[in-house]
Amino acid sequence: MRSARPLDSTCSSRTNWTQPPALWMQETPTRRRIHRGRFTIAAKHHITIAEVYESELVDIEKAIAHYEQAADYYKGEESNSSANKCLLKVGHYSAQMEQYAKAIEIYEQVATSTMDNPLLKYNAKEYFFKASLCHFIVDELNAKLAIEKYEEMFPAFSDSRELKLLKKLLDAHEEQNSEAFTEAVKDFDSVSRLDQWLTTMLLRIKKTIQGDAGDLK
Known part of the structure; x- marks a missing residue:
């Protein structure tokens, strides 16, 4: 050749x-x-x-x-x-x-590079949100620690609907309450429609709740 x-x-x-x-x-x-x-x-x-x-x-x-x-x-x-x-x-x-470590690294990298850009900084909350979900799938404690870190890095994340959802999901997961988990997701979806990626990640988290039926209905 x-x-x-x-x-x-x-x-x-x-x-x-x-x-x-x-x-x-x-x-x-x-x-x-x-x-x-x-x-x-x-x-x-x-x-x-x-x-x-x-x-x-x-x-x-x-x-x-x-x-x-x-x-x-x-x-x-x-x-x-x-x-x-x-x-x-x-x-x-x-x-x-399911290569969550790699996904987390990328979402954190992109969020960090955009959060100081006046035109792009509002996108950073989405990337921190996605990184948090990946952490959540791996381990609940990892998610809590990551969320605390992201709030310190990007204070605007603290007031976001994404963070409020994450905290509701963490509470529901800690209580092993699948109904509360589903209700939190529905409330969020009624304002900001979930895409297929988010739905998939949330289902993976929900399935770790004992006795869960495996859907978001």
């Missing part, structure tokens, strides 16, 4: 970026030599590949790998917002695959 040439400033405009992802991926060993200014191009192609694995081939592990690579390239261009979008995909799927 002919070895791929590094992408540099002299790279021909005729480079075949339209070839199938499977073929393009064979050229990725040259990625370490991609010059600054070309990272964004490489990142976009990794996202394209990730989306193919995500929606067509349904290979989430490979999708995660390409979103991670795209995030690294965006960081190389200091495009932190774009990098964070890719990382959030990684966190989303890592949690779904």
